[in-house]
Every structure is written in C-alpha cells, then in structure tokens.
Amino acid sequence: MWKTILRRVLIMIPEIIILSILIFIMAKLMPGDPFTGSITPQTSASQIHQLKVEAGLYDPWPEQYVRWVKNIFHGDLGISYQYKTSVAGLIASRAANTLWLSLITVVLSYVIAIPLGIIAGRFENSRADRGIQLYNYISYAIPPFVFYLLGVWLFGYTLGWVPTSGSVSVGVSGTGAFILSRIHHMILPAVLMALLSTTSTVQYLRSEIIDSKTQDYVKTARAKGVPEKTVFNRHILRNSLLPIAAFAGYSITGLLGGSVFVETVFSYPGMGQLFINSITNRDYSVITVLVLLFGLLNLIGTLLSDIILSIVDPRVRIE
C-alpha cells in the first residue's frame, strides 16, 4: 500500500510544477505590476522604470519564475495593494472561515446523505426511493447560487432567522457567545450547501447497496439463515459504506470551488469572497496566490481520496 501512496505522491510533483507555471504565465498576462498601488502622480516614468528594473520585471520569464517560486518557499507571497498588507497574512485571516464552513458542510452532507442512500438502496423502487431519487435530480440540477439566494431571501431577510452577512456579530463578548454567533452565521450557508452536495454520495451508496444485494456472500449469508437485519447491517452496509469514505477528499475539492458562490451570496468573509473582491479590484498578487492555493488544496483532496480508496479497496493498489 505504501507503494501506491508513494507513486501517487510522485505523480503530484509534475502536476504542481505545471500548475505553478500556468499560474505564473496567467499572472504575467494580467495588467499591472507590484507597484501599481504605490505609484502616485508624482512618480516619474524613470522612477517606475528604475523600480521595475530593481524588482527584476525585465528579466527573462524563466528567471522570474524561479525567483517567484523561491519567494513562495520563503513565505513571501507579495503585497496586496488593495489592503496594503502581506498576502500571506490576508489569506490566513480568511482561510479559517472558509475551512470551518467547509468542514461543517461536509459533516452535514454526510449526515443527510448516508441515511437517504441507505433507505433508497434498501427499499429499492419504493415510494421513499422515488422521492429520494427526485430530490437527487433536483439537488444536482439546481445552480447552487439560485438556491442560496432563495434561501437567504426566505430565511435571512423575510423570516429573519439568521444573519444575512458576515461571520460573527459585532460586539459579541465571551467565548461561548462568540462561538454561538459564529455558528449562527454559518448554519444557513452550511445547510444549503450540504443539501446540494449529497447527490454523489446518495447515488453511490444506493447503487452499491443494490449491487451488493445479489452478491454471492450475501446469498450465502441468507442461505445460512442469518436474519435479514444482520445480513443488511453486517454484510451489505459495511461493504457499501467503505467506498463512501473515499469521497471525503473529492468533496473538499467541490466545496472549495463552491465557496465562491456561497460566500458571495452570504457576504461571508472567506477565501471565495476575497477572490471575487480581489478580481473586481484587480488585486493580482492576491488572485495569483489564491488560485495556486486552491489548486494545491484540490491536489491534496484528490490525493486524500486516492489514499483512502487504496486503504479500503485493496484492488486499486499497485504491487
């Protein structure tokens, strides 16, 4: 199994390099440079030229790329000229919000999806199964932002159950109240996101259970006279649930991408909102780092899924 993991990690290295080159080229194509924010009408053209030469902006691209990578490894991600702070600090202050929201969403989506998948699979073609399938089609087809918007309109503005923006109320004192306020802000986006991200888990669990029902080991168990309940819980369910664990990594990938929409609609100060903000304000140093970071998190998510899969399913391992 270690071989599989090692091979999987080795594949990641060229992917990271290509990704970083792509993002570097993209950054070069963007208008503006690191001094855009510090240039005033008084700065003369020769001074700007001088600054650019010193920063090495006229060097050949490969040289600049190597320097850029070196800086990243030294933790120097550049300066945001919209906020006038270091990009690393800016992103760190937003990352926790997004990660918390994603974590709660993942947990909620499993809490919703697993029972639904079990019911749909166990009582195949029953009325409950039909209903769950319908929910699946709808949750898959709805563009998420429409759903979030209807949600914030109904529960946030019309009914006033939850706050409509931010991640914590102003003027909250005490740890308990602080945590409660955080949860109060996160609960609606998390529930709405979770409701839309159950599709693949439900569908996969359902078809796994239906497939297992006709497997030989299940037939054997039934033939031995094992009670139906035990057959289902011990034999079918256990085997069907394992691959679901592997989805965890992929779902992180999906949620991070989706954070752009959820955070825009709920004005939730996470990385997705920071990204949209930076794009509208042409804050390219932040954009570059965010795209790179999301790419890396995607890579780690798929790596995680592949590792879990190789643990639970020995067939995918390489000898």
Added chain:
Amino acid sequence: MGKKKQEKAYSGQEAVANMQAKNEAPSGLRVLAREFAMDKGALGALIILVVLILGIFIGSLFLNTDKVMTVDIFKQYNRPGVDGMWLGADEGGRDVFQMLILGARNSLIIGISVTILMEVLGIVFGLVAGYYGGRVDNVMMRFLDFMLVIPTLMIIIVLVTVIPHYNMWTFILIMAAFYWVGTARLIRSKALSEAKKDYISASKTSGTSDFMIMVRELLPNLSSIIIVDATLSLASNIGIEVSLTFLGFGLPNDVPSLGTLVGYANDPSVLTEKPWVWLPAALLILVICVGISYVGNVLRRAADARQRLG
C-alpha cells in the same frame, strides 16, 4: 441469395414470435415513448420544457436587443403591471419580462453551444484514448487528471477579466475549453470496454482503418451514452453560465442573460424590496435546469435496459 431469403424469413418469424410474447427488443424511440408514458412527471417536464423553449425563441424574434436594453430612468423599478410592463422594470427602467425572454434565449444558446463544443472535444479525446488504450491512454489520462485538479472556476474568472475583446463567443470557447474533461473521461471508459469486444477485433483483422473503426463502429455504439451525457451537461452548462454571469464574470454587460437579472439581487434592497426584478429569472433557471436534467435522466434510464421502468 438463398441465405438472405432465409434470414428474412427468420426475422419475420422472430417478429411474429416476439409480438406474441410481447417482449421484443424495442427500438430506441419506442423505448423512450414508453419510458415517458410510465413516468408522468417526466412527461410533464418535457411538455413544460418544449413550451418554454419554443416560447423563448419565438418571443425573442419580436424583440430587439438594443431597444430592450435602452435605459429609461423615468421607469426605474416600475412595479409589475405599470406602463404595460408585466413584470415591472429594473434599475435602468428596462422591461424585466422582455429581458427575461432575451436573457433566457442567450443562456440557452450559450448552453447549447458550449455543450456541442465540449461533447466534440470530449468524444474525440475519449475515443482516441479508449480505442488505442495502453501507453496512449496512459499519457492522455495523466493530462485529464491534471485538468481535474486545476481550480477551473477561478481560472475561468481570471481569463474572463484578462482577455481583450471579450464577447459571447470567447466566453463559450473558454467554458468549453475547461468543461470537456468529464465527457472525455466518460467516453474513454466506455470506449475502453467497447474496444475489447469481438466486433472491433474482427474489423481490425479484416483491415479496416482505425479511423473508420472509431467513427463507423465505436461511435454509433456509444451514441446513447453521448446523448444522455449531452442532455445532462446542457443543464449544468446553463447553470454554470448563469452562475458566472451572476458573479459578473460571464456575459458582457450589453448582452442580457438570466444571470444578469438574478445578479441584481446582489443588492440587498433589490433582493428584499424588489423581488420582481430577480425572482422570475431565478425561478425560470430552476425550471429549465431541473426540467432538462429530469428529461436527461429519463434518457439515461431508456439507454440502460436494467434501469427501465416499462
């Protein structure tokens, strides 16, 4: 000659036998018709979709984009029904109903164009990888794996803001360039298993060129999967376009889309006090996307005999 006659006679006999047993292998269209007859919800979805799409395309023939998009601030945020505007007016005093029809038409055109482009790309890539297999497949799959890890949405948003002379068609190209990966993976996995079958080996042995085998033999056998994938992708592509336009990184401002109308809801005062501006568009998106994907699922069931209802 005699053999042909025998075959004909046999097939006639078979048909009669099947008609008696009522379990003949039905043709594609009949399977579909039966599937829709069995699932009344799907039939309803199909009818609503057809009526909506016809209405949108015919209605948009009578509308002039420039005229509809002309700002008239005296009509700003007209309530529904005032000045003959069925659904009221937006910030610029433009008729929401007319924008809705034009926007829906544009969203549909974009969705369909992106779907066609990405299907073509995905089919070519998937067929080549799946048919040749082995090392070719390995290299091509590494490329797909890479495409899967890049943060697609963010890169599209960046490209949209960076590209000069940006218009509807560049937007379609950008979207297709990133969303064909799923189709390619699907086609590749089906082609891989299909290419191992005897009829392909037989054609290879008899000297048919690889290209002819792929186009004349492999492709028709994958057609039902392609149709299903295209329908489901259409729903999600419309959703993606609308989402990007909603964020402000989709269509240029002078081209209305359903996302433009819903995007007005980014302003809390419009969201709460002027729902006529964004709510119809939001509901229309829901109906179109859910409807198309519902019909797509019926197609999927029809394509896979094990899942059929009837």
